[in-house]
Amino acid sequence: MGDNGDFAINEPEPKSLLEFPLDFPTCGVCGSTRTVAATVGEEERQKGKMGKDTMVFMHQFNSIILDPTRVALSVPVLSSILDICAGCGTVRCVHAELSMGIPQLQKGRGR
Numbered sequence: 001m002g003d004n005g006d007f008a009i010n011e012p013e014p015k016s017l018l019e020f021p022l023d024f025p026t027c028g029v030c031g032s033t034r035t036v037a038a039t040v041g042e043e044e045r046q047k048g049k050m051g052k053d054t055m056v057f058m059h060q061f062n063s064i065i066l067d068p069t070r071v072a073l074s075v076p077v078l079s080s081i082l083d084i085c086a087g088c089g090t091v092r093c094v095h096a097e098l099s100m101g102i103p104q105l106q107k108g109r110g111r
């Protein structure tokens, strides 16, 4: 025991407040389950132009959860998939997932 300060690597991590992946199937504004890009993708799929498991969406954000003042071997990477509600036009998150990634060191490349 004792105070390990910033180096408490052997302590169990606190239980997560969120259970990933998160799915948001309905619009919080109008309640529609349709989104624009996913609907266009569904129509392309019905025409046989797109694979069954290909996910279609408007935009994806990847956010690295990183404290630049600390050294970390792996950090949480949050991926959020956004689409536009087909019912009311609201840009909304339809899916979010969390993975662990290795921070890229700023090393000289190609030397």
Ligand SMILES: [Zn+2]
Pocket (backbone or CB within 6 Å): 027, 028, 029, 030, 031, 032, 085, 086, 087, 088, 089, 090
């Ligand atoms: Zn809506």
